[in-house]
Amino acid sequence: MIKRLPDDVVKKISAGEVIENPASCVRELVENSLDAGSTNIKVKLQGGGIDLIEVSDNGCGIPKDEIKLAVERFTTSKISNFDDLKNLKTLGFRGEALYAISQVSLLTIRSNVTDNFEDGWECSFEGGKLNFEGPYSHPRGTTVIVKDLFYNIPVRRKFLMSKREESKRVLNELIMYALWHYNVAFTFQDEEELILELNPGDFGSRVVELLGQDFVEKSLFLSYEDKYMKISGFVSKPETLSITRYLKQIVLLNGRGIKSDQVKKAVFRAYDNPTGNPSFVFRIEISPEFVDFNIHPQKKEVKISTYLRFTEKLTKIITERITNYQSELGASIHVSSLNLVSTPHNQRIHKDAQQLELGEMFPQSQDILPKVEEKGPGANLWQAHNSFIFAQTSSGIMIVDQHAAHERIIYDKLKKRNFSIQSLLFPILVPLTSKEKLMIESYSEILSSFGFEFRYLDENSLVIDKVPSIFKNISREEIKELLDSLDETPELPARLDLFLKTVACKAAVKFGDALSKEEMSTLIDELFTTENPFNCPHGRPTIYFISLEELKSRFER
Numbered sequence: 001m002i003k004r005l006p007d008d009v010v011k012k013i014s015a016g017e018v019i020e021n022p023a024s025c026v027r028e029l030v031e032n033s034l035d036a037g038s039t040n041i042k043v044k045l046q047g048g049g050i051d052l053i054e055v056s057d058n059g060c061g062i063p064k065d066e067i068k069l070a071v072e073r074f075t076t077s078k079i080s081n082f083d084d085l086k087n088l089k090t091l092g093f094r095g096e097a098l099y100a101i102s103q104v105s106l107l108t109i110r111s112n113v114t115d116n117f118e119d120g121w122e123c124s125f126e127g128g129k130l131n132f133e134g135p136y137s138h139p140r141g142t143t144v145i146v147k148d149l150f151y152n153i154p155v156r157r158k159f160l161m162s163k164r165e166e167s168k169r170v171l172n173e174l175i176m177y178a179l180w181h182y183n184v185a186f187t188f189q190d191e192e193e194l195i196l197e198l199n200p201g202d203f204g205s206r207v208v209e210l211l212g213q214d215f216v217e218k219s220l221f222l223s224y225e226d227k228y229m230k231i232s233g234f235v236s237k238p239e240t241l242s243i244t245r246y247l248k249q250i251v252l253l254n255g256r257g258i259k260s261d262q263v264k265k266a267v268f269r270a271y272d273n274p275t276g277n278p279s280f281v282f283r284i285e286i287s288p289e290f291v292d293f294n295i296h297p298q299k300k301e302v303k304i305s306t307y308l309r310f311t312e313k314l315t316k317i318i319t320e321r322i323t324n325y326q327s328e329l330g331a332s333i334h335v336s337s338l339n340l341v342s343t344p345h346n347q348r349i350h351k352d353a354q355q356l357e358l359g360e361m362f363p364q365s366q367d368i369l370p371k372v373e374e375k376g377p378g379a380n381l382w383q384a385h386n387s388f389i390f391a392q393t394s395s396g397i398m399i400v401d402q403h404a405a406h407e408r409i410i411y412d413k414l415k416k417r418n419f420s421i422q423s424l425l426f427p428i429l430v431p432l433t434s435k436e437k438l439m440i441e442s443y444s445e446i447l448s449s450f451g452f453e454f455r456y457l458d459e460n461s462l463v464i465d466k467v468p469s470i471f472k473n474i475s476r477e478e479i480k481e482l483l484d485s486l487d488e489t490p491e492l493p494a495r496l497d498l499f500l501k502t503v504a505c506k507a508a509v510k511f512g513d514a515l516s517k518e519e520m521s522t523l524i525d526e527l528f529t530t531e532n533p534f535n536c537p538h539g540r541p542t543i544y545f546i547s548l549e550e551l552k553s554r555f556e557r
Helices: 007-018 022-035 064-070 082-087 097-103 154-158 163-180 203-211 213-217 261-270 310-331 335-341 344-354 402-415 434-449 476-485 492-507 517-527 548-554
Strands: 040-046 052-057 106-112 121-126 129-135 141-147 185-190 193-198 219-225 229-236 249-253 256-258 280-286 381-384 388-393 396-401 421-431 453-458 461-468 543-547
Touching: 022 040, 022 052, 022 097, 022 141, 022 163, 040 163, 064 106, 064 121, 064 129, 097 106, 097 141, 163 185, 163 193, 163 203, 163 249, 163 256, 163 280, 163 434, 193 203, 193 434, 203 213, 203 280, 213 219, 213 476, 219 310, 229 310, 261 280, 261 310, 381 517, 388 402, 388 517, 396 402, 396 517, 396 548, 402 492, 402 517, 421 476, 434 453, 434 476, 476 492, 543 548
Parallel strands: 040 185, 249 280
Antiparallel strands: 040 052, 052 141, 106 121, 106 141, 121 129, 185 193, 219 229, 229 280, 249 256, 381 388, 388 396, 396 543, 421 461, 453 461
């Protein structure tokens, strides 16, 4: 039987489409504060925002006789008719935020439109119903207090993450707004700890404050403007692409952070299908008539008019910036040095060599592994281009990717805790962003359990004193990438596995590292004691085999 849902159920369902967690609640309140012309926004949390969210601003305030109206559905000061949607200049416009929040929490709104504290007014709501209103001393601006989020929807509350994870979600939302609205001061306090304290500045300084100086140094700045759009931002230098899946990939469009497959596709096209993963931060401003935020309840996804050819333009902008950078880099190399290593003869030989497509993937069974012939330590081992190890076997040649192989060895040792801890001769000083500091506090036990010993030099600086013995050398940048890997996935097992893969990658020998015959011999011996010697932890092959028959056939023997 089809029946109409009760009114209270409809209200809770519609509210859940807009408010799914504390971060989405903070997002709506911060957008209201920005639309109110605020230059100073303060956010406080308790219990990850589940117990308490408080957002205060110094905006224009809400007249006391309009506070109750603001909590009703589809009430807004942002638009008057449907045509206004074509030229939106505000972040909010639907009139759903306060209504949705009031339906699933204990909501209190305090506001004042004058400079006289005594003109302030307070209204409290429970489940969307007014239960108190009266005078409240308050400066110009608005304070919204949200308590016991989803108190009346236990099933939704059950699916919230831990308080720490919900706090991180809120921080990520604030980072988005702070990057765009760099002329606004932001403060974020979690429990009693001050996480963010940002003063007004410019885009570049805000990026440094939130993402770190290292990010900027490894990035290229780009800027573009035409009649309908402006684009500015940072993209990874080609040589700094990360092989881990953790990325700083931020897209800001007309004031808010969004998810955009269009942007990701444009970036990867510009790098010409890179083997690594580029990071980027884009600040994109598009004329409102060409953007539709109305396709998603939380305005996280947008539709951009095809008229602008946005993806095509973005790809071209990034490609040109990368090309210019590479030209600048090439021009800095001394011409005579370049001629020594790149004669026409060398280029012809390299091209011919690429045309030989010998070999097959190594058989996936150790039972049929050709035995490496041994006539003394490393007698039949040699290294090509300081990257690949060649070993003569009884039935051909085995080629080992030294980096991938060493990754597999280290990964297995980490999983089995088969390593010692070594003190660093020169401890590593690591400057921390607010987010990285939060991650250190969240995952200190994991870091310690795998041999990292550290201490705080001051509030925003970490000193690494000891690391696992598997590292020959380790840099500040590699430490930061290890921290980043812990934030990639929400599930702990997957997060831990990615961390181990990242440690293995950073500790493994690199392409270009010269190895002695003893080192090559040891690497191959250890590779075949691992659980899966044929693939690195990321799934790439470690071994390539060319049979003697294949070699003979290539020389028509």
